[in-house]
Amino acid sequence: MDIAQLSEALSQGDRRALARAITLVESQRPDHRAEALELMSALPRRQALRIGLTGTPGVGKSSFIEAFGLMLTGEGLKVAVLAVDPSSARTGGSILGDKTRMERLSRDPRAFIRPSPSRSELGGVARRTREAVALCEAAGFDVVLIETVGVGQSETVVAALCDVFVLLLAPAGGDELQGVKRGIMEMADVILVNKADGALRAQAERTLADYKGALRLMRHRPQDPEGGPLALAVSAAEGRGLAEAWEAIRGLVDWRRTQGHWARTRADQARHWFEEELRQGLLAVLTEPRIRARMEALGAEVAQGRGAEEAARALLQEIAPGSPRGARSPLDLPGDST
Amino acid sequence: MDIAQLSEALSQGDRRALARAITLVESQRPDHRAEALELMSALPRRQALRIGLTGTPGVGKSSFIEAFGLMLTGEGLKVAVLAVDPSSARTGGSILGDKTRMERLSRDPRAFIRPSPSRSELGGVARRTREAVALCEAAGFDVVLIETVGVGQSETVVAALCDVFVLLLAPAGGDELQGVKRGIMEMADVILVNKADGALRAQAERTLADYKGALRLMRHRPQDPEGGPLALAVSAAEGRGLAEAWEAIRGLVDWRRTQGHWARTRADQARHWFEEELRQGLLAVLTEPRIRARMEALGAEVAQGRGAEEAARALLQEIAPGSPRGARSPLDLPGDST
Numbered sequence: 001m002d003i004a005q006l007s008e009a010l011s012q013g014d015r016r017a018l019a020r021a022i023t024l025v026e027s028q029r030p031d032h033r034a035e036a037l038e039l040m041s042a043l044p045r046r047q048a049l050r051i052g053l054t055g056t057p058g059v060g061k062s063s064f065i066e067a068f069g070l071m072l073t074g075e076g077l078k079v080a081v082l083a084v085d086p087s088s089a090r091t092g093g094s095i096l097g098d099k100t101r102m103e104r105l106s107r108d109p110r111a112f113i114r115p116s117p118s119r120s121e122l123g124g125v126a127r128r129t130r131e132a133v134a135l136c137e138a139a140g141f142d143v144v145l146i147e148t149v150g151v152g153q154s155e156t157v158v159a160a161l162c163d164v165f166v167l168l169l170a171p172a173g174g175d176e177l178q179g180v181k182r183g184i185m186e187m188a189d190v191i192l193v194n195k196a197d198g199a200l201r202a203q204a205e206r207t208l209a210d211y212k213g214a215l216r217l218m219r220h221r222p223q224d225p226e227g228g229p230l231a232l233a234v235s236a237a238e239g240r241g242l243a244e245a246w247e248a249i250r251g252l253v254d255w256r257r258t259q260g261h262w263a264r265t266r267a268d269q270a271r272h273w274f275e276e277e278l279r280q281g282l283l284a285v286l287t288e289p290r291i292r293a294r295m296e297a298l299g300a301e302v303a304q305g306r307g308a309e310e311a312a313r314a315l316l317q318e319i320a321p322g323s324p325r326g327a328r329s330p331l332d333l334p335g336d337s338t
Numbered sequence: 339m340d341i342a343q344l345s346e347a348l349s350q351g352d353r354r355a356l357a358r359a360i361t362l363v364e365s366q367r368p369d370h371r372a373e374a375l376e377l378m379s380a381l382p383r384r385q386a387l388r389i390g391l392t393g394t395p396g397v398g399k400s401s402f403i404e405a406f407g408l409m410l411t412g413e414g415l416k417v418a419v420l421a422v423d424p425s426s427a428r429t430g431g432s433i434l435g436d437k438t439r440m441e442r443l444s445r446d447p448r449a450f451i452r453p454s455p456s457r458s459e460l461g462g463v464a465r466r467t468r469e470a471v472a473l474c475e476a477a478g479f480d481v482v483l484i485e486t487v488g489v490g491q492s493e494t495v496v497a498a499l500c501d502v503f504v505l506l507l508a509p510a511g512g513d514e515l516q517g518v519k520r521g522i523m524e525m526a527d528v529i530l531v532n533k534a535d536g537a538l539r540a541q542a543e544r545t546l547a548d549y550k551g552a553l554r555l556m557r558h559r560p561q562d563p564e565g566g567p568l569a570l571a572v573s574a575a576e577g578r579g580l581a582e583a584w585e586a587i588r589g590l591v592d593w594r595r596t597q598g599h600w601a602r603t604r605a606d607q608a609r610h611w612f613e614e615e616l617r618q619g620l621l622a623v624l625t626e627p628r629i630r631a632r633m634e635a636l637g638a639e640v641a642q643g644r645g646a647e648e649a650a651r652a653l654l655q656e657i658a659p660g661s662p663r664g665a666r667s668p669l670d671l672p673g674d675s676t
Contacts, residue, residue, distance in 0.1 A: 037648055172555075211555065217510075217548060274649050277649075298612065299613065303608050305608075309615050
């Protein structure tokens with residue numbers, strides 16, 4: 001593959017080049033990884049507004065993204081939609097069907113929609129999504145929407161990738177459970193109660209009030225102008241509240257830029273991913289089949305009462321004989337003469 | 339040190355032997371670690387009820403522990419109190435002053451109070467606390483209270499160590515922020531609103547109702563008989579609600595034993611700590627001063643725009659030349675002939 005050519009086409013906003021580049025960074029073949037690394041180094045540096053979006057199934061994420069995305073492209077903005085989905089098997093409402101579930105947006109020349117790959121594991125998901133976001137930025141998109149279905153740790157990954165994290169909720173009676181993991185409220189910058197239309201409109205307003213009440217019990221965050229997430233009711237179906245939501249997001253972003261939170265967060269996120277790559281590189285040995293088998297066997301013994309530390313030491317000895325846990329090996333680093 | 343003798347004295351409930359044993363597991367000297375490992379293997383296996391307790395400063399954790407602990411020792415139970423505190427510098431209300439802040443409990447022959455060591459880092463805190471809990475169990479204590487001040491990740495550590503996790507709150511007006519991290523509500527099994535006495539009693543009841551409302555918006559948990567944490571108002575000062583809280587905790591524990599959650603959770607926790615020891619063992623190289631310096635330098639470059647993955651690969655090469663990230667090295671494990 002001619003990486004220079006691909007990089008050139010991509011940086012001119014060619015959507016087919018963008019699609020090919022994402023396919024490349026998704027590949028696990030070693031030669032593809034090497035090319036992906038080359039591509040990532042060759043890209044022009046541009047920044048888009050990265051908006052993370054989460055919400056349990058049924059809250060209307062697809063219709064929200066379609067209506068919100070069309071509003072943005074209508075303002076002349078270029079919008080990319082990426083999905084993060086660490087589960088391997090999806091059922092109805094699948095992200096695999098992104099282009100059908102967002103039919104109008106997918107036909108919009110200012111929009112780019114990328115379905116989630118079907119097979120994926122979380123470590124890979126984080127890096128691949130991070131790279132796909134960077135590719136969309138290099139291709140000149142103004143807004144990148146990163147959608148997560150809220151399986152496992154995927155919100156944490158998206159929160160560490162985006163500038164603004166949006167939690168989408170459905171209207172619910174005060175006693176109903178919404179299945180929102182408590183930690184997600186901690187991460188949200190903007191909470192939108194969707195389906196504020198027709199018979200559900202009053203219920204959506206009540207749900208909004210319930211969440212506002214719950215949010216008041218939570219901790220103050222320095223990166224929010226009002227100390228906590230913004231909360232609004234919207235209707236993707238009727239288009240109500242979308243302009244207000246966009247205004248709220250832009251207001252938040254402007255405030256954070258002025259206060260220095262924006263640049264600090266981006267720098268912190270970059271360092272976070274560097275350290276995460278380091279950790280994953282060191283922990284990669286634990287994914288080897290034979291080591292995994294040993295871990296399961298020893299884990300079963302530990303569950304029966306064998307000491308956790310002693311069992312771990314035994315396996316660490318097998319992995320790297322002669323470098324016991326905690327021992328400082330005399331490393332000679334290049335360029336370090338002390 | 340005669341480890342067999344120490345183990346023998348400890349298993350007969352000798353409190354001075356217990357204190358010496360905890361000092362031993364807290365030490366970072368390699369010879370002490372070896373002795374600690376020997377001691378841990380020699381201990382009789384006993385189980386106590388492990389109760390984790392968290393709450394922001396000012397909610398009255400000390401007075402609650404003193405009143406609750408005295409009630410339990412009054413019933414003939416032996417109670418140990420351990421503090422988890424990953425911060426190095428403590429100010430007023432310090433855990434270093436545990437024995438003064440819980441004066442009556444510390445004089446009780448059925449109680450054992452162990453202040454938090456002053457200097458500690460989190461990885462070490464987890465292992466040391468885990469071992470201290472096991473020592474208290476071996477010494478025949480019925481209940482081990484593990485207190486965290488809620489700094490950093492210490493609640494996560496305590497939640498993964500205990501059978502029941504209690505969140506202590508103070509009465510607050512509906513609009514007041516309590517500084518509770520949202521993730522903590524996810525972990526709590528029992529929520530107690532303290533200071534339900536005097537002028538604050540009505541306010542405590544309102545706070546309780548607020549939290550019950552917020553909890554209804556959260557996710558159902560299989561390990562709770564009613565799908566979510568129990569919530570009660572208590573007064574450590576007047577002793578009100580303490581018996582009910584103890585009854586609620588015992589009821590929860592009995593239900594979990596019957597349903598199999600108890601044994602499953604203990605086995606899961608043991609496996610978790612084994613895998614954590616493994617990961618920490620592999621990541622230990624990143625704590626070496628020269629590697630830390632390289633990480634900082636490269637991290638600064640990444641914050642300026644250098645690729646996270648490429649920078650990580652470069653450092654991984656320096657750490658372990660010839661074993662690039664993702665490559666599968668042909669490991670010959672003892673006893674593995676395939």
